Amino acid sequence: MSARNLERQTRSFLSNEVPQIQQHGGSFEIRDVDEENGRVTVAIGGACSGCGIAPMTMKAIRRRLPEEVDDLAEVEVVRAGGPRAAVMPSVTDEMEDMEEYEDYDPPF
Known part of the structure; x- marks a missing residue:
């Protein structure tokens, strides 16, 4: 599959299957598409x-996106940083390691 198709299918999945991102004031950006390795x-x-539930959303995207997008083998989900970040990165890193997130299965 071409990089363009991988990006299109990824964008479609996130827009349609994870609408909570945009409904709650979040955003997503596809930063890189590696068609040779099937990685986005x-x-x-x-x-x-x-x-606080962003780590769970990220985990769910990592797990579910490859099931929905043809030829996608791996997904890396990262937090966008910069001046618009609401909390310090060190805090969000700690949140991602919390046991509470281990077995969470969001509804999307």
């Missing part, structure tokens, strides 16, 4: 940068 890098930002 997605950054979530906006309100997601400081959201």
